[in-house]
Amino acid sequence: MIDMLASRSYFLVAFLLSGIGTYMLIGNANLIKKVIGMNVFQTGIFLFFIASAFVDGASPPLVSAPEPYVSPLPHVLILTAIVVGVSLTAVALGLIVRINDAYGTLREGEIREVVRDE
Amino acid sequence: MSDLPAMLVAFPMLFSVVALLAGLVRQDTGWPVAVVATAVQVVAAAVLADRAFEETVTYVVGGFTAPYGIELVVDGLSATMALLVAVISLAVLAYSRVAGPRTNAFYAVYLLLVGGLTGMSITGDIFNMYVFLEITGLAAYALVASGEGGRSALAALKYLIVGTVGASLFLLGIGYAYIATGTLNMNDLSAQLAEVGHTDPLVQASFALLVVGLFVKVAVFPLHAWQPDAYAGAPDSVSAFISALVSTVAAYALIRIVYTVFTVEFLQANPAAQSLLAAGAVVSIVFGSVLAVAQTEIKRTLAYSSVSQFGLVVGAVAVANETAMIGATVQLVGHAVMKGGLFLTAGLIATATGARAVDDYEGLIQRLPLGAGVFGVLALAMVGVPPAVGFVGKWYIVLGAVEAEAWPLVVVILASTLLTLAYFARVLERIFFRDPDGSGVDESQRHSSANQNAERSGDVDVSALSTGMQMTIVVAALAAVGLGMLAFEYGQMLQPTVAELLA
Numbered sequence: 001m002i003d004m005l006a007s008r009s010y011f012l013v014a015f016l017l018s019g020i021g022t023y024m025l026i027g028n029a030n031l032i033k034k035v036i037g038m039n040v041f042q043t044g045i046f047l048f049f050i051a052s053a054f055v056d057g058a059s060p061p062l063v064s065a066p067e068p069y070v071s072p073l074p075h076v077l078i079l080t081a082i083v084v085g086v087s088l089t090a091v092a093l094g095l096i097v098r099i100n101d102a103y104g105t106l107r108e109g110e111i112r113e114v115v116r117d118e
Numbered sequence: 119m120s121d122l123p124a125m126l127v128a129f130p131m132l133f134s135v136v137a138l139l140a141g142l143v144r145q146d147t148g149w150p151v152a153v154v155a156t157a158v159q160v161v162a163a164a165v166l167a168d169r170a171f172e173e174t175v176t177y178v179v180g181g182f183t184a185p186y187g188i189e190l191v192v193d194g195l196s197a198t199m200a201l202l203v204a205v206i207s208l209a210v211l212a213y214s215r216v217a218g219p220r221t222n223a224f225y226a227v228y229l230l231l232v233g234g235l236t237g238m239s240i241t242g243d244i245f246n247m248y249v250f251l252e253i254t255g256l257a258a259y260a261l262v263a264s265g266e267g268g269r270s271a272l273a274a275l276k277y278l279i280v281g282t283v284g285a286s287l288f289l290l291g292i293g294y295a296y297i298a299t300g301t302l303n304m305n306d307l308s309a310q311l312a313e314v315g316h317t318d319p320l321v322q323a324s325f326a327l328l329v330v331g332l333f334v335k336v337a338v339f340p341l342h343a344w345q346p347d348a349y350a351g352a353p354d355s356v357s358a359f360i361s362a363l364v365s366t367v368a369a370y371a372l373i374r375i376v377y378t379v380f381t382v383e384f385l386q387a388n389p390a391a392q393s394l395l396a397a398g399a400v401v402s403i404v405f406g407s408v409l410a411v412a413q414t415e416i417k418r419t420l421a422y423s424s425v426s427q428f429g430l431v432v433g434a435v436a437v438a439n440e441t442a443m444i445g446a447t448v449q450l451v452g453h454a455v456m457k458g459g460l461f462l463t464a465g466l467i468a469t470a471t472g473a474r475a476v477d478d479y480e481g482l483i484q485r486l487p488l489g490a491g492v493f494g495v496l497a498l499a500m501v502g503v504p505p506a507v508g509f510v511g512k513w514y515i516v517l518g519a520v521e522a523e524a525w526p527l528v529v530v531i532l533a534s535t536l537l538t539l540a541y542f543a544r545v546l547e548r549i550f551f552r553d554p555d556g557s558g559v560d561e562s563q564r565h566s567s568a569n570q571n572a573e574r575s576g577d578v579d580v581s582a583l584s585t586g587m588q589m590t591i592v593v594a595a596l597a598a599v600g601l602g603m604l605a606f607e608y609g610q611m612l613q614p615t616v617a618e619l620l621a
Contacts, residue, residue, distance in 0.1 A: 022283075025279065025283070035279075038279055038283070041283070042286055045289055045293070048290070052293065052297050080249060084249065084256075088255075088256065088282055091260060095263055095271045095274050096275065098263070098268065099272055099275065102269075111268075111272065
């Protein structure tokens with residue numbers, strides 16, 4: 001069991017990160033920290049892809065490097081996914097600015113109270 | 119034009135930029151640009167659909183041959199979705215000219231959403247589908263936030279966070295499938311997954327992640343939490359547009375993933391996978407309806423109604439035979455027309471009378487006969503009164519479930535008609551069988567609320583309604599009934615596509 005986990009430490013870290021991110025996303029009352037949690041969660045998934053591309057003793061996927069190469073496709077996919085993640089964060093932060101203007105707070109519970117009083 | 123499939127996606131996105139740039143020169147130019155773009159889109163989608171129903175159209179993007187490059191595959195089902203997206207987006211524009219929002223930025227995002235939805239409908243590459251899923255999501259979050267005040271921003275943020283988790287699970291599922299097979303092309307994946315073995319844990323995990331990710335986007339109970347807030351917090355034209363298309367195309371993606379990528383053999387090899395789909399369907403139908411009955415706000419009732427209606431589609435996916443799949447497609451198209459129409463009608467009623475709660479609808483037939491009449495027709499169509507399209511979809515799905523001898527599903531689907539009636543009857547009874555001054559209320563209460571009632575029945579402002587708004591909802595009502603007549607014929611047209619899908 002320990003051996004299996006040790007040989008797959010990259011995957012282990014990736015999923016730990018995802019777990020921590022999910023916990024922040026759900027458990028934290030502050031909206032900005034929720035967005036940070038979302039980012040950490042996504043980063044975990046990105047690292048999972050990158051770790052899956054690893055080949056023992058291979059060089060980076062550059063033509064000038066000697067063969068064998070690590071698989072370049074997951075890198076390309078994750079580049080796209082990172083761009084998507086950045087846009088999502090930007091939109092989320094934009095919304096949070098508006099929420100702060102409207103309710104004067106970023107804490108979930110306080111916003112709920114303001115909404116109830118309206 | 120051999121580049122038609124690629125143009126179908128690129129065109130609205132290009133015009134989205136045009137709408138944004140035109141706004142720098144002159145305000146209020148977004149609407150005409152959007153109309154031109156969606157009108158062209160309707161024609162292009164119709165031409166493509168005409169070809170796709172004869173033979174599946176494939177297109178290789180950028181000259182990289184499949185399975186290495188990205189492939190666009192348009193069969194009868196994708197063409198239906200692309201055409202549906204184009205037609206609904208044009209119809210909602212007719213409503214939104216006066217109803218708003220009117221900024222150029224709004225129409226730029228609107229066209230981006232059209233592009234994203236079309237892309238999801240016609241792509242044949244699973245990672246490409248993820249990218250379009252996120253484009254659709256981003257545009258939808260921004261549209262929900264285009265309403266005024268903190269409420270729409272809060273709804274949009276909730277939608278964003280939950281939607282992103284769903285899309286990320288979808289991405290993780292793609293990762294598992296890629297690790298198992300080394301390919302991303304859907305057709306190639308289905309062959310390779312079969313080679314790896316349908317009971318391989320990697321393949322099973324991939325299926326679970328992809329399906330749960332899409333469940334979030336379709337808003338299947340209990341992953342629906344973002345949906346009522348988003349629909350209720352958005353401006354009326356946006357709720358109509360999003361309710362009609364975003365979940366619909368996500369449900370289409372579910373059909374693609376389950377049948378094109380994983381195939382029916384996978385479901386046969388993994389009864390648990392089929393149970394997952396069936397359980398999602400049953401829970402969605404029942405709890406969606408129950409929650410719809412409990413709502414006081416009309417837009418939230420309609421939102422929960424969608425949760426329950428999409429349960430039917432997921433149920434059809436679980437049944438996995440030709441009849442049920444035709445039913446699912448008819449239900450998707452019919453739901454888009456009916457629910458989009460209902461949200462627009464609710465918006466029109468709110469614009470004219472200010473009524474947004476179920477209780478404000480009392481005696482609406484006397485105050486606003488057009489809005490009340492259309493609402494009645496669409497609601498009954500949704501319940502499944504023949505010959506409306508809601509009836510045909512349910513008919514095919516039930517027939518499919520009977521063929522497959524999935525008796526628990528048959529019972530729930532039949533009961534869903536009654537459940538749908540339960541929440542619409544509440545509204546219809548208030549519209550048609552109560553007086554505007556609230557005759558059901560006893561004397562003392564009537565006095566206290568007399569002022570309010572006078573206000574309520576007094577300020578019907580028909581001048582606030584544009585011809586476009588009125589025409590759109592009438593067309594929606596006519597379409598809901600008219601499509602019902604055409605649906606059986608359409609079902610036969612779809613037969614070869616569905617047969618190939620389930621092969």
